[in-house]
Amino acid sequence: MRYCFFLVLLFFPGFAFAQNVKEKNYFVEANYFYGNILPHNNTIKHLITTHPEGVFLSLNRKTYGNANWQSEYNFPDYGLSFQYQGNKNETLGDLYGLYGHYNFYFLKRNLQFRIGQGIAYSTNPYDKEHNFRNFAYSTRLMPSTYFMLNYQKQKIWKGLGFQTGLVLVHHSNANIKAPNTSTNTMAFTVGLNYNFNEQEPDYITKKDTTRFTEPLRYNVVFRSGVNESDVIGSGQYPFYVLSGHVDKRISKKSALQFGGDFFWSLYLKEYIRYMAIAYYEKNSDPDVDYKRAGVFIGHELFINKISLETQLGCYVYNPAKINGTLYQRVGLKYYITDQVFGAFSLKTHAAKAEALEFGLGIRL
Numbered sequence: 076m077r078y079c080f081f082l083v084l085l086f087f088p089g090f091a092f093a094q095n096v097k098e099k100n101y102f103v104e105a106n107y108f109y110g111n112i113l114p115h116n117n118t119i120k121h122l123i124t125t126h127p128e129g130v131f132l133s134l135n136r137k138t139y140g141n142a143n144w145q146s147e148y149n150f151p152d153y154g155l156s157f158q159y160q161g162n163k164n165e166t167l168g169d170l171y172g173l174y175g176h177y178n179f180y181f182l183k184r185n186l187q188f189r190i191g192q193g194i195a196y197s198t199n200p201y202d203k204e205h206n207f208r209n210f211a212y213s214t215r216l217m218p219s220t221y222f223m224l225n226y227q228k229q230k231i232w233k234g235l236g237f238q239t240g241l242v243l244v245h246h247s248n249a250n251i252k253a254p255n256t257s258t259n260t261m262a263f264t265v266g267l268n269y270n271f272n273e274q275e276p277d278y279i280t281k282k283d284t285t286r287f288t289e290p291l292r293y294n295v296v297f298r299s300g301v302n303e304s305d306v307i308g309s310g311q312y313p314f315y316v317l318s319g320h321v322d323k324r325i326s327k328k329s330a331l332q333f334g335g336d337f338f339w340s341l342y343l344k345e346y347i348r349y350m351a352i353a354y355y356e357k358n359s360d361p362d363v364d365y366k367r368a369g370v371f372i373g374h375e376l377f378i379n380k381i382s383l384e385t386q387l388g389c390y391v392y393n394p395a396k397i398n399g400t401l402y403q404r405v406g407l408k409y410y411i412t413d414q415v416f417g418a419f420s421l422k423t424h425a426a427k428a429e430a431l432e433f434g435l436g437i438r439l
Contacts, residue, residue, distance in 0.1 A: 100137040102270040105130060108242055110262025118210045119256050122167045127260055129160040135178060140279030144379045147327060150278055152178035156191055166208045168199025170246060172219045187225045195219035195246050201254055210254040217248035218431060234270040249421055249431035250302045252311060289324040296418060296436035304346040312341035314430055322375060332373035336388060339366055347395055368392040369402060382408045398424045414438050
């Protein structure tokens with residue numbers, strides 16, 4: 076019954092204000108989902124007791140090629156989406172999320188692939204006295220990412236359409252605070268969409284046959300944030316990362332990167348001391364240097380003023396030998412100007428998150 080209420084919340088404002096958004100080429104969607112929390116870690120198996128279900132409500136704005144990047148990506152949509160996920164487990168609690176997203180289309184625009192990034196709210200996070208079994212979430216607010224693949228038909232009857240597919244939702248606070256085992260929900264989706272436009276403008280295909288060239292660019296980025304080791308109650312500490320890399324555009328959409336990172340992670344200093352005391356039989360040095368340095372290769376995908384950045388790094392200086400040799404970074408960049416950008420990224424060691432990084436950089 077509650078999902079019917081959510082559908083009304085979505086579609087009633089849409090019909091009421093259709094005249095205001097009609098000229099802006101909007102459509103709305105409501106997706107119901109039902110699935111499973113994947114048992115990626117033994118410490119959360121006791122929390123997987125049933126099948127979570129919920130809804131995604133989305134407002135989307137269409138593009139038609141008024142800017143060059145739109146036709147290059149087959150006229151994607153962009154918009155906002157809201158998620159409710161009922162985990163049906165008192166310890167785990169429920170989740171509410173708000174996301175920005177892009178929709179990309181394939182197979183004559185019948186196959187829709189969505190990437191959403193936002194923030195989620197947990198109704199019952201970890202508490203050492205009242206909810207000590209919830210190792211999945213330790214903060215009420217946390218970053219969240221989802222990927223949705225739908226087969227979609229629009230305007231089957233007037234403005235009303237249908238879609239069905241799969242969604243993967245990741246909830247994690249990126250080790251801002253321990254514990255942070257996180258959850259990954261895989262679910263089946265089914266839903267409706269409604270277009271406000273009876274007729275749509277033609278897609279504008281702008282073919283630029285000019286060969287794209289750009290010289291090497293030099294980037295400097297400063298990143299920071301707070302995080303905590305896996306030892307619950309060990310405390311949150313700031314970290315600082317100074318990065319430099321050179322990039323080479325190989326097309327309008329893509330650039331390759333090569334560079335290095337210097338890490339000052341103060342939580343490691345405390346963690347090294349803790350391990351030397353708690354596991355004294357290992358004879359580890361409590362004064363070993365906690366600082367690290369690494370080199371990386373990467374790729375940047377440009378979508379208008381936003382870009383998706385992926386990097387694979389290797390530590391060349393890591394005397395504490397914690398978290399292995401390789402590290403990864405996945406993030407978003409927003410170009411404030413052609414040379415100045417803000418960055419939001421997640422640094423991990425394989426499936427284990429270490430830090431949520433906020434940065435500011437310059438590209439010369």
